[in-house]
Amino acid sequence: MRLGLRDRITVVVMVAVPLALVVGLVWLPSICTVLLSFTRWNGIGGLDTIEWVGTTNYVNVFTNYPPFQPAMEHNVLWLVVLFGLATPFGMFMAVLLDKEVKGGRFYQTAMYLPVVLSLALIGFIWQLFYSRDQGLLNNVLGTSVDWYGDSKVNIWAVLIASSWRHVGYIMLLYLAGLKGVDPSLREAASMDGASEVSTFFRIVFPVLRPINIIVLVITVIESLRAFDLVWVINKGRNGLELISALVTQNVVGEASRIGFGSALATIMLVISLVFITIYLATVMREEEQ
Amino acid sequence: MSRPRSEAEYLARLIPPSASATSFGRRSLLKGALGAGAALALPGALAACGSSSSGAAKSSSAGGAAAAPSGTLKVGSNYSDDVPKKAMQAEADAFKAANSGVTVNINTVDHNTFQENINNYLQGKPDDVFTWFAGYRMRFFAAQGLASDLSDVWGKLTGFSDAFKKASTGDDGKQYFVPIYNYPWAVFYRPSLWKEKGYTVPKTLDEFKTLGAQMKKDGIAPIAFADKDGWPAMGTFDIINMRVNGYQFHVDLMAGKKTWNGPEVKKVFDVWTELLPLHQSDSLGRTWQEAAQSLQQKKSGMYLLGSFVAQQVDNGKDLDFFPFPEIDPAIGADAIDAPIDGFMLAAKPSNKDAAKAFLTFLGGKEAGAIWAKSDPSNVLANSEADTSTYTDLQKKSAEIISQAKSIAQFLDRDTRPDFASTVMIPQLQAFIKDPKSVSTVLDQIESQKKSIFVS
Numbered sequence: 001m002r003l004g005l006r007d008r009i010t011v012v013v014m015v016a017v018p019l020a021l022v023v024g025l026v027w028l029p030s031i032c033t034v035l036l037s038f039t040r041w042n043g044i045g046g047l048d049t050i051e052w053v054g055t056t057n058y059v060n061v062f063t064n065y066p067p068f069q070p071a072m073e074h075n076v077l078w079l080v081v082l083f084g085l086a087t088p089f090g091m092f093m094a095v096l097l098d099k100e101v102k103g104g105r106f107y108q109t110a111m112y113l114p115v116v117l118s119l120a121l122i123g124f125i126w127q128l129f130y131s132r133d134q135g136l137l138n139n140v141l142g143t144s145v146d147w148y149g150d151s152k153v154n155i156w157a158v159l160i161a162s163s164w165r166h167v168g169y170i171m172l173l174y175l176a177g178l179k180g181v182d183p184s185l186r187e188a189a190s191m192d193g194a195s196e197v198s199t200f201f202r203i204v205f206p207v208l209r210p211i212n213i214i215v216l217v218i219t220v221i222e223s224l225r226a227f228d229l230v231w232v233i234n235k236g237r238n239g240l241e242l243i244s245a246l247v248t249q250n251v252v253g254e255a256s257r258i259g260f261g262s263a264l265a266t267i268m269l270v271i272s273l274v275f276i277t278i279y280l281a282t283v284m285r286e287e288e289q
Numbered sequence: 290m291s292r293p294r295s296e297a298e299y300l301a302r303l304i305p306p307s308a309s310a311t312s313f314g315r316r317s318l319l320k321g322a323l324g325a326g327a328a329l330a331l332p333g334a335l336a337a338c339g340s341s342s343s344g345a346a347k348s349s350s351a352g353g354a355a356a357a358p359s360g361t362l363k364v365g366s367n368y369s370d371d372v373p374k375k376a377m378q379a380e381a382d383a384f385k386a387a388n389s390g391v392t393v394n395i396n397t398v399d400h401n402t403f404q405e406n407i408n409n410y411l412q413g414k415p416d417d418v419f420t421w422f423a424g425y426r427m428r429f430f431a432a433q434g435l436a437s438d439l440s441d442v443w444g445k446l447t448g449f450s451d452a453f454k455k456a457s458t459g460d461d462g463k464q465y466f467v468p469i470y471n472y473p474w475a476v477f478y479r480p481s482l483w484k485e486k487g488y489t490v491p492k493t494l495d496e497f498k499t500l501g502a503q504m505k506k507d508g509i510a511p512i513a514f515a516d517k518d519g520w521p522a523m524g525t526f527d528i529i530n531m532r533v534n535g536y537q538f539h540v541d542l543m544a545g546k547k548t549w550n551g552p553e554v555k556k557v558f559d560v561w562t563e564l565l566p567l568h569q570s571d572s573l574g575r576t577w578q579e580a581a582q583s584l585q586q587k588k589s590g591m592y593l594l595g596s597f598v599a600q601q602v603d604n605g606k607d608l609d610f611f612p613f614p615e616i617d618p619a620i621g622a623d624a625i626d627a628p629i630d631g632f633m634l635a636a637k638p639s640n641k642d643a644a645k646a647f648l649t650f651l652g653g654k655e656a657g658a659i660w661a662k663s664d665p666s667n668v669l670a671n672s673e674a675d676t677s678t679y680t681d682l683q684k685k686s687a688e689i690i691s692q693a694k695s696i697a698q699f700l701d702r703d704t705r706p707d708f709a710s711t712v713m714i715p716q717l718q719a720f721i722k723d724p725k726s727v728s729t730v731l732d733q734i735e736s737q738k739k740s741i742f743v744s
Contacts (some may be wrong), residue, residue: 040743042707043408044433066733067715073508132574133583149517149574151722170401234517238573238718254426255707257741 005023030269037262044256057263068264071241074155075271077244078162079223086163090170095200097171098178112172114165123232126161151239158229158240166222170215177211178204213282220275224268245270308583358643359390366395367403372600376663377420377512383659384650388425391643401518405710410538411435417638419645423456423629424702425543427466430633431459439464439636442645446652448673456629467652468631469660472596473608473689474524474699475625479602482509482587490611494532494560495616500697501567504590513589514568515580516721519714521742522572523700524626525593526717529564530557531624532616535693539624543704548730558731562724573718596630597667605682612689624695628702705741712737 003011039246041050061068091110097104104178116121129136130147138144147157181204189199205212227244230236243264250261294735368377369593374397381393396416403420409467411430412417421427430436443454443464457466471699485487486507491497493719501511516522531539534553541547542554569580581601583589592598593613599605615622632651638644650656657674667682668687689698712734720730 014458044412044435056740060737063714064733064736066719133579144571146571149571151573175523206713234573235519237519237715238722250707250711252409253710254407255710256408257707257711 033262033265033269036259037266039259039262042250042256043258050259053259057260058261058267061263061267067237067241067246071236071238071243071246074240074242075223075226077155078159078226079220081163081164082157082223083216083220086166087170087215089163090167091174091215093171094095094174094178097175108171108175111168113168115168115172117165119228120232122161122165123229126157127233129158148233151240154233154239158233162229163227166219169218169222173215173218174208174211177208181207210286213279217275217279223270224272225274243271255279301530330376357390358388358640358646360404360640360643360699361392361394362418362640362643362647364647365391365403365410365419366397367400367420369397369399369403370597370600372604372664372666373597376660379659380651380656380689384647384653387650388643388646395643395645397603400686411635413425415635417635417640417644418632419635421466421631421633422698422702423466423468423631425704426702426706427457427633428459430462431461431465435636437467437636437638437641439467439634439645439648442467442634442648442652443543445649446669448654448671449652450672453629453670457631466631466633467648468629469632469651469656470664470669471627471629471690472593472667473610473625473686473693474528474593474614475612475689477584477592477596477598477602477608477610478590479584479607480586480609481607484592488590491614493614494616498563498567499632501564501590505567509587510569510583510589511567511591512564512569512585512598513580513592514572515577516572516574516714516718517574517576519710519718520701521577521580521594522717522721523713524595525561526557527697527700528593528613529553529560529616530699531626531695532613532620532622533557533560535620536624536697540703543700545704545708545738549735549738550728554731555727558720558727560722561720562727565721565724572721596666596668596682600664601699605665605680608682610682610685610689612693623693625693626699627690627693627696628699628733630667631670653681708738708741 024089030167038052038054040053040056041049093107097108101107101248109119117125127148132138132144132146135147137147144151144170148154185207186199189203210242225244226242227236227248230240230242230245231248234240236242236249247261247265247268249255250257252261353425363380366374366377368374377395377397378727385391385393386464394416398406407421407426409602411650412435421430427436439457440463443457446467449457449468453468454464457464457468459465474670475500478488486504486509488500488503504511514521527539530542533556534542538547542549547553553659569575569583569599572580577594577598578601580589580592581594581598584592584598585602596610599608612622632648634641634644634648650672654671654674657671658667658678661669661676661683665678665683666682666686668690669676676683676687697703701714704713716730716734716737719733720727
């Protein structure tokens with residue numbers, strides 16, 4: 001069938017506009033970041049002040065930048081905690097709320113509330129709990145733990161705050177998925193005498209595969225882009241180093257080490273690409289089936 | 290290069306050799322012919338220019354030029370703490386009262402945020418007039434064309450010493466900055482507590498340590514300390530460095546000319562390591578305001594900080610200070626950090642006339658008096674300003690600054706910001722966290738310094 005002129009214009013517009021947006025807002029900045037990572041620039045003055053330095057920035061990141069290693073470790077730790085604790089807990093909450101327990105709406109709202117709040121606000125709320133001299137925790141427990149200042153403790157304190165929010169997010173996503181499960185599947189399972197637990201793990205969980213993948217991807221994304229909380233607390237220093245915070249410190253701050261910061265951003269991009277590739281591969285395979 | 294013997298001499302050194310009158314290199318002679326040499330002739334030329342073109346302005350304290358400024362004037366302010374915020378508002382109100390045609394909009398941004406976003410701020414659409422500091426960054430912005438020449442404003446200003454004028458001068462010999470005040474860094478304490486406990490001001494490091502030990506015995510944290518924001522520890526480093534190695538070493542170290550892992554800096558950290566047990570513990574989770582509160586509540590005995598600490602402690606009542614004690618008799622105790630704060634004009638102000646009128650006003654003696662009244666923790670830059678409202682603390686601050694033979698700005702104002710913020714803050718925190726790691730810390734600073742001080 002041949003398309004009419006009108007249809008052809010529609011198709012061209014529908015392809016061109018999103019393409020321009022993706023190229024302009026995603027590809028161009030990414031490529032610029034990668035290019036800048038091979039330069040030295042203080043971000044002031046025209047493009048002619050950019051100096052090409054090859055891989056110097058990368059060498060410096062890996063060998064001559066003490067905050068880098070802890071930042072990598074913290075990003076991994078973030079992922080492990082969200083994936084191993086917060087996400088399963090959120091899913092568990094969703095399963096419970098799916099049972100139409102009394103006051104389910106209330107719990108649902110309460111759990112989801114932190115997601116609505118900005119992370120900057122969450123940082124402030126938890127500051128009220130964690131402040132060493134004036135905080136609630138130390139006053140109630142009678143301790144003098146330096147929750148935000150002690151680099152052995154603060155990452156965990158922050159992870160709790162971050163998980164608090166993440167649980168609500170996952171809970172809502174999963175709850176939506178659970179509502180969509182065909183009730184006849186469960187009926188059949190109970191007719192066959194399957195227990196609640198095995199019904200969930202053998203029937204509901206596999207049926208929710210698309211949701212599971214979304215939850216997984218969101219968990220990964222959340223742990224890679226974790227930033228706001230540590231930035232609000234201490235600008236991502238002293239035990240709260242994260243790659244994203246280091247990028248910001250170098251690029252956005254007074255420092256303006258654009259090239260060096262771009263190298264850090266590129267490293268983050270590469271790590272993200274690994275996960276994005278896995279995700280896309282899975283989604284595409286699904287579509288083929 | 291010997292140590293400078295006066296503030297003026299120190300400030301003269303802030304001007305790079307290419308622009309200073311004392312250097313006679315081949316290149317500097319060439320450049321000198323072009324305009325950098327104007328540094329020599331400039332003060333005279335400016336004075337002449339000022340008296341001829343703006344005789345009226347001198348008599349009019351509000352600094353209005355012939356044509357009355359009008360319209361809206363935008364002022365970017367980093368005075369986010371209560372006390373200076375009110376002072377800034379008082380300045381704007383006074384200016385408005387004298388220039389009814391002008392509306393002054395103050396855009397106040399959190400102090401640290403303002404400083405961290407300054408590059409983007411200045412390259413975007415900055416306010417006409419903005420708050421800033423003297424030092425490396427001021428000259429850098431001027432050189433990059435991110436600030437406007439204020440030579441004509443300076444032509445109308447009176448009452449500033451040469452030292453302040455030099456501190457307001459960019460690399461090209463023109464003025465880019467109008468100072469309002471400066472303040473000393475010293476060891477603050479509450480006399481009532483000291484009187485009660487019978488403490489006396491220590492003159493040497495040993496006396497200082499003995500006093501600290503006594504305070505500890507009395508159940509008081511000897512030295513209040515906070516470094517969550519990263520910069521307060523720089524003040525501690527600066528002062529110990531200037532006591533151990535002297536002022537000139539500070540200048541050279543900040544310029545990247547000395548090594549950080551050499552014996553000189555090592556010695557600074559040795560002294561600091563000995564003093565650390567006297568500091569409040571858990572400093573990395575505490576802000577300076579919280580530490581100041583502990584001084585206020587007499588839970589700690591002393592606090593090494595800028596005199597802005599007075600804002601947090603009873604508005605400066607029952608507060609006194611002494612210069613950090615001598616460590617090496619050969620070096621003495623006559624160098625201090627006394628940073629200068631003030632105002633700059635954006636590169637392309639939307640209301641240039643009103644902006645310049647406001648800057649002239651801010652540099653005048655009335656503005657000084659207004660500031661002194663609202664914020665009793667600083668020392669006015671303009672010597673003609675009315676100092677009758679000075680508190681004892683201000684009088685003493687003025688005295689200590691005038692007595693100091695060498696005056697530094699501050700670590701993060703005297704060196705490159707990329708080095709200060711991405712290297713020094715984390716490394717000093719690493720040292721505070723684990724003082725035993727000092728040699729690793731210093732090696733890391735030195736190797737990062739080499740990667741940064743290349744351009």
